[in-house]
Amino acid sequence: MKAKILVSACLLGQPVRYNGRAMTLESELLESWKTQGMVVPLCPEVAAGLATPRPPAEIEPEESAESVVGGQARIFDANGEDVTEPFLQGARIALDTARAHGCGYALLTDGSPSCGSSFIYSGRHDGVRRQGQGVTASMLSRAGIKVFAQHQIRELGALLSS
Ligand code: SF4
Secondary structure, eight states: OOOOEEEEGGGGTOOOSTTSOOOOOOOHHHHHHHHTTOEEEEOHHHHTTOOSSOOOEEEOTTOOHHHHHTTSOOEEETTSOBOHHHHHHHHHHHHHHHHHHTOOEEEEOTTOTTTOSSEEEOSSSSSOEEEOOOHHHHHHHHTTOEEEEGGGHHHHHHHHTO
């Protein structure tokens, strides 16, 4: 049976990012996976009912996705609105979707408070990066789904062909 991969919808050309744009990933590997029916597209934030465009949001400073999932930290948008609940709901929808489709892998957009897997932003809305995950990436990896950022697509490809 073919492996299934949950993929951030913005990487697939869907204009669902906070700024109303896509972040299309041009990749022969991804095209091949799409052709083989291996790709399950999802935007956790849109799935949770957030509008597009929407104010950018960040996990609060010094805190992690794990703390947000555990209820000890929050996510705020650039207007100071607490958007923790829809972000958590999006992560739960992503996990449910991955399980429903039998996805053992996820290819997610780095830097996002939902989809980030190697870096996120400071929480001060100052454009500064820090190491960390978004809440969807965190929830998926804790459930045993192997999460890759878009710049790691070759590593995922190598794993799938091994
Ligand atoms: S939540 Fe994920 S899929 Fe949706 S726009 Fe942000 S990075 Fe892309």
